[in-house]
Amino acid sequence: MSQIWSPSRLTRLTRLTRLTRLTRLSSIVFNGLLFFQSALIVTGGAVRLTGSGLGCPTWPQCTGDSIKPIAHQAQGQLHAWIEFGNRLVAWIIFILAILAIFIVIKKFRERRDFKRLRALAVLQLLGFVGQVVLGGITVLTKLNPITVSAHFLLTIPLIAGALSLRNRIYQKSTTSISKKTTSALNVVLLLTILVLFVGTLVTGTGPHAGDIQAKRYHFGERNISFIHGGIVLILIAAILYLLIMIRTNEPKEVTNSFGQRALIFLFIALAQGAIGYIQYLTKLPEVLVAAHLVGATLIWVSAWGLYINADKADKKEFRKI
Numbered sequence: 001m002s003q004i005w006s007p008s009r010l011t012r013l014t015r016l017t018r019l020t021r022l023t024r025l026s027s028i029v030f031n032g033l034l035f036f037q038s039a040l041i042v043t044g045g046a047v048r049l050t051g052s053g054l055g056c057p058t059w060p061q062c063t064g065d066s067i068k069p070i071a072h073q074a075q076g077q078l079h080a081w082i083e084f085g086n087r088l089v090a091w092i093i094f095i096l097a098i099l100a101i102f103i104v105i106k107k108f109r110e111r112r113d114f115k116r117l118r119a120l121a122v123l124q125l126l127g128f129v130g131q132v133v134l135g136g137i138t139v140l141t142k143l144n145p146i147t148v149s150a151h152f153l154l155t156i157p158l159i160a161g162a163l164s165l166r167n168r169i170y171q172k173s174t175t176s177i178s179k180k181t182t183s184a185l186n187v188v189l190l191l192t193i194l195v196l197f198v199g200t201l202v203t204g205t206g207p208h209a210g211d212i213q214a215k216r217y218h219f220g221e222r223n224i225s226f227i228h229g230g231i232v233l234i235l236i237a238a239i240l241y242l243l244i245m246i247r248t249n250e251p252k253e254v255t256n257s258f259g260q261r262a263l264i265f266l267f268i269a270l271a272q273g274a275i276g277y278i279q280y281l282t283k284l285p286e287v288l289v290a291a292h293l294v295g296a297t298l299i300w301v302s303a304w305g306l307y308i309n310a311d312k313a314d315k316k317e318f319r320k321i
């Protein structure tokens with residue numbers, strides 16, 4: 001008995017319990033960051049689609065001198081709470097980013113990629129600061145489309161950073177791909193970013209501004225939707241080309257794993273493209289616009305996931321130099 005409860009055993013047990021707790025916390029924090037960075041796009045969309053953009057008309061307070069909505073607020077309770085909910089998600093990200101930095105420093109100091117992990121965690125915090133500033137400017141400029149677009153586009157590197165951080169923490173394996181496949185993958189990634197960027201211009205031109213009086217871009221709804229949809233077609237062609245490159249240049253293991261991921265990406269892009277065309281032809285019902293936003297988030301997570309899963313040929317050559 002005395003052997004079981006010897007002081008050294010107890011210390012080891014306490015350390016083990018602490019480590020288990022930290023591991024559990026890590027899982028919540030790193031998965032949580034990815035989840036909430038992605039959710040921010042959807043909650044931001046909910047604000048726009050319900051016309052709650054100025055539900056909290058001041059910043060950083062919601063109204064007057066209250067940080068949260070108050071009873072009988074002029075903007076209405078629903079609008080105020082939807083906008084406040086979006087702000088809350090941003091605060092959750094802040095807490096998770098602080099915890100991520102703490103865990104990286106505490107638990108992963110000995111890792112070879114410690115500096116990279118720390119930089120990724122710090123970027124999540126800086127991204128939060130950027131979002132707070134942009135969110136504030138968005139409210140103060142009464143939903144100017146440039147700041148609304150920028151607000152969306154800032155989530156793109158933040159989601160990418162959260163996914164990279166999570167995959168690095170869990171030391172997810174990567175797949176070696178050839179030069180030709182690497183080139184095709186780079187094109188797919190660039191086109192995906194372009195589609196997302198032009199998508200925000202379509203939104204900034206369209207009717208779902210978040211407030212009736214908000215300014216709009218003057219691209220013309222038809223023209224900008226046409227350009228957006230056109231680039232999507234080029235993207236789909238590029239994904240097909242990537243699949244052909246994988247089939248013709250890579251060994252069977254790569255075709256099975258990486259090829260499978262690329263195929264899933266193709267299906268998501270096709271589904272998202274279909275939602276895009278249907279919402280355009282049915283005059284942008286809110287429910288389809290919301291589905292299109294969820295789709296845009298999924299597209300980006302799977303495009304970036306595919307990109308970082310690849311051990312790229314150009315990177316290997318660069319390392320040799």
Ligand code: HEM
Pocket residue numbers: 045149152195196197198199200201202203204206207208225226228229232235269272273274275276277278279280284289292293295296299
């Ligand atoms: C891979 C496929 C696609 C992706 C990743 C994508 C992505 C996006 C993004 C990121 C936005 C902006 C969301 C925001 O700022 O809140 C958007 C808006 C929009 N997209 Fe797409 N899109 C795709 C396909 C299409 C297609 C094929 C069409 C057909 C024309 C289309 C029509 C629209 C329209 C009309 C909007 C504006 C919706 C609004 O008023 O909020 N999309 N898209």
